[in-house]
Amino acid sequence: MINLNKVLAAMALSMFVSACSQSNITAQHQNEQLTTSPLRATGDLGVVIERATSQVQIVNHSHNTMLSEIDGLGDLSHASIVYSRDERYAYVFGRDGGLTKIDMLKDKIDNRVMQSGNSIGGAISQDGKLIAVSNYTPGGVKVFNSDTLELVATIDSTVLVNKAKNEDGSPVRSKVVGLVDAPGQKFVFSLFDSHEIWIADFSKPEMELTKFKDIGLFPYDGLISPDGRFYIAGLFGEDGLAKLDLWHLEKGVQRILPNYGKGDKKLPVYKMPHLEGWAMAGDYAFLPAVGKHSVLVVDTNTWLQVTEIKAHSQPIFVMAQPDNRQIWVNFAFPDNNTIQVFNTETFELVKTLTPGPAVLHMEFTPRGENVWISVRDNNEVHVYDTATQTLIDKLQVKSPSGIFFTNRAHQIGL
Secondary structure (H helix, E strand, O other): OOOHHHHHHHHHHHHHHHHHHHHHHHHHHHHHHHHHOOOOOOOOEEEEEEOOOOEEEEEEOOOOEEEEEEOOOOOOOOOEEEEOOOOOEEEEEOOOOEEEEEEOOOOEEEEEEEOOOEEEEEEEOOOOOEEEEEEEEOOEEEEEEOOOOOEEEEEEOOEOOOOOOOOOOOOOEOOEEEEEEEOOOEEEEEEOOOOEEEEEEOOOOOOEEEEEEOOOOOEEEEEEOOOOOEEEEEEOOOOOEEEEEOOOHHHOEEEEOOOOOHHHOOOOOOOOOOHHHOEEEOOEEEEEOOOOOEEEEEEOOOOEEEEEEEOOOOEEEEEEOOOOOEEEEEEOOOOOOOEEEEEOOOOOEEEEEOOOOOEEEEEEOOOOOEEEEEEHHHOEEEEEEOOOOEEEEEEEOOOEEEEEEHHHHHOOOO
């Protein structure tokens, strides 16, 4: 006669042995994966925009290597990038309104949404949970959940009542530019057509908007100081800059550098400088002079011009090394094959370099020992030693423009 208890016990033992065996196989497989697929950290990674191909390259700046190429990102003619707090994800803002989330460890697109018809950059909130995108068409800012890219808020910009309505009957709204993140879970941005600066505060359950009107004609770009205190907008329609002290909003928007700007140009302006390309080093700000062959030096305590550094041509980006000892300057067409390096104490020229045609962007490694420079028309990225200003490496990249390293994840306004 069959003993049912013995049968059940034997079956249980067999199942236990099988489970243990399967567990051992799984653990062995995982160990094999770890040995064949080395772990990758994110601290020395970055992304290079391939402007003409809708692609980006993921790169490593410790070894000056390219790790992968990712396709399908749309119009990258004016693309910029911010990073998640853990540096794993890059958020790419395309000119065609595409917002793309890239997984830096899996070398692939994690998510992508078409959020507008024409956009011009974006920012990530202080806590890393919100992604904001500034739009030309339709004018305004859209804010998304950084995990899912689900829409959190739509901030419509000012209606331009003197403009005819769009073909779909909707009103024409002001273009939004100069969007940055600010401390206190805020975004700050400028309205080009309606001459305003707005602050969107997401620190409370309900978003709050603070608006400053008549700040100057046609603010075309904006920046925030590295400590997050001052927001400065450049003015396309008149001389001067508009400054907002985020510690003292009661003071309103103040005009600084009244002789700086488009109206004072001495030469044709081939390209307006990006304000985010300003350098702030010690007590000085180094500004690309609009329409001049010079860099302006401004005392950030008084916001008055101290001196003017003569340069090779019309500056576009003026960027300080992380140690603030030197600034690196590139230039507008037709002199965009040149870089000049200046000392920030003496303002003297250190070196003139000629990497090649169409030098578009520079990015320093986090501690500043190297600088990566995109040379678009040579399809190259050059790596220079900042101490000696000597070329140490070249990478083949298709029409490179913006270079963005992951340490930006921990800097205000970047």
